[in-house]
Structure formats: structure tokens, C-alpha cells
Amino acid sequence: MSDHGHHEGGEAREATAGHAHSPEEIKKEMRLYIVVFVGLAALTLVTVGVSSLHLPTHKAIALALAIASVKGFLVAAFFMHLLSEKKLILIVLAITVIFFGMLIWGPWQHHYSPFGV
């Protein structure tokens, strides 16, 4: 069932583009994963530490979501390899982000609008 070795007009390539190829590059990537893990763990501790300060709700929400966004960036950029991903995937994600933003912004804006119910 595999299309291994099957080439369409010589254009099809093995699906490794955008990722490290040589063993040295892959091992370098593996070291990076450990560094990212340490960063994520540290940011988790920061999130918990900040929450124990019991800041005013608006500040607490802003800070917690800012830290979560940095963690999300680290996961998406390095573990999901979005930094080196193909343009088509980035376009799909950009469209998703726009619609996700509409979903979140809608109720938020509605609540804080002077005409909101």
C-alpha cells in the first residue's frame, strides 16, 4: 500500500523537507527539545508562583495568558516544528487563528460594549 519509491514526474520527494536530515542535525534537534522542556517546566512554575500572589483579576488573567502564550509558542514552534513548516500549513493555521480570534473576541467585545446585554 505504500508509495515508497513512487515518483510523480520526478517531483515527489521523501517527506523530510523542513526537518533535519543528517544524524548530527537530528541529535542537535534532540538537545534543543530538552532545552525547550526545561523552559516549559520553568514557565509552569512561574505560572503557579504568579497565581499565588493573588493579583487583581484583570492583571492575573493577562499575566497567566501571556505566560501560557509563550509556552504555547514553544510547543508549536519547536515540538510541532512550525518554524520550519511548509507554507500551506502556515496558511491553514493563519485562517484558523483568524476564526479562533473571532470566536474569542465576539463574546468579549459583546460583554464590554456599552450596548451589550
Added chain:
Amino acid sequence: MEIPYTVQERPDTGLYNGKLGIWLFLASEVMLFGALFSSLILLRSGAPSWPHGYEILNVKLATLNTFILIFSSVTVVMAWANLRLGNFNRGRIFLGLTFLCGCGFMIIKSIEYSTKFHHHLFPRNNNFFATYYVLTGLHGLHVLAGMIVFAYFIGPGSKMWHTDRQRFTNRIEVTGLYWHFVDLVWIFLFPTLYLL
């Protein structure tokens, strides 16, 4: 009939089909969880009062679960990297660790749930618990689905390594992308529900 482009990149997309497929699926998942987060914002901002998660929920257990999921994200990329290096056994060990992390997450989650049930805290109690159970429950189902897929690739699905290494490696990459998404959702769920 042969399924095309399971290993080779399609010339027009530059991707093998499985990879494009998982990203489209993840896009739909973003909208699914986005709708629930949107509902949470609407309910919380519209409520006259809303309890602080850290006063009702077990932050220590949730923090432990956060570390477990982050660690499992590392183990799954390590599995993929080892498979790319041709180290099947080491790759399978990392897949096993990922599966165990999933088990650990679900055990801790079940402890959390059973404590809540013991104290008669159910979704019907208030909107806080309704959103808590829906969001963490749906997330837990995603963890469970990922564990089933990992169990398959550790067990019977691993036979493919001996017949088509690249395709098996790609399958682990695709599963890993899904697993990272599950981790990403938890990264936002944790502060939103437990710490605010």
C-alpha cells in the same frame, strides 16, 4: 487500490497526505476548543460572581499533570527523532514512556474527579463546574484517544517498521502533532480553570 503520497510529498502541497490531513483536523479541533473557551469567557464575564479555581480545585495535582504532559511531549518528539536515526528500539521505549505519561495523567485526573464526586460537586452545581467538567472531560477524552493510538504503534502497528520505515516514522510524526496539540490545550486550560 494504492493510497498515494503516504511517504512521498505531493508536488502541489509539498506535504505527504497524512501531514496535511492532521493539520486540517487540528484546525477543526482549535475551533472546537475555541467555542468552549468562548463559552467560558461569556459565562464568566457575564456572571455576578465567579469562584477562583485555586480555592476549589487541586492546583498541586493539576501542576503535576502539567509536568507530565510537557514531559510526554518531549518523549514523543524523542521517539520520532530516534526513528529518524534508525533506532527502532529506543524509539519504541520513548513511545512507551509517552503512553505511561498518558496513563499517569488519566490516573491523576480520575483522582481529581472522584474527590469532586465524593464532595457532591457535579456539573449541575453551577456554571463553574459545568465548564470545568466539559473542558477537562473533553481534553481527557483526547488524551485517551492519543493513548489508544500510541498503544497500537507500540504493539501491532510497529510491524510496519520492518516493511516501510519511512511510513511508520511519518505515522509517529503525525500522532506526535496530535499529542502536542493536546498538550497545548492543557497549557491554556491549566491557568484558565485552576489558577484564576
